[in-house]
Amino acid sequence: MPVKPSDSEEEYFARQEAERRGKLAKEQQAKLALEERERARTLHFMKCPKCGMQLEEITFGDVHIDKCFHCGGIWLDEGELEVIRQKESGFVGRLFSVFRR
Ligand SMILES: [Zn+2]
Structure with a gap:
């Protein structure tokens, strides 16, 4: 048992x-x-967080910008805003003039 x-x-x-x-x-x-x-x-x-379309990388100096040519959004990777901040004051204006319509 x-x-x-x-x-x-x-x-x-x-x-x-x-x-x-x-x-x-x-x-x-x-x-x-x-x-x-x-x-x-x-x-x-590399899809736009706003419209879902493909982002394209644009290089301006040593900054790499992810640009959506569908909705016009611009995205920066971590650290890139800081790189832009460290540039001379005129840089930001020239940078964004690239995308001016
Ligand atoms: Zn978009």
Whole structure:
């Protein structure tokens, strides 16, 4: 006749199983979040955040501007505004004159 596990043993094994499944669920969630982020990055890379059309990179000096020729939006990558700020005062005016209609 099999030996019946005690209540404390059953509780221990049930808790172990619950912890294992909980950990697995968290790992699956993290993997999905990572995949979703990568999918979104691939889908939206160099797309205008306003109208969704393709952005074109325009180089002016050492500043690279992402320009949307569909809605007219201009986007700067991280640090580029700071680069513009450090330029001589006339630079910004000349920079934006490139896109003046
Ligand atoms: Zn646009």
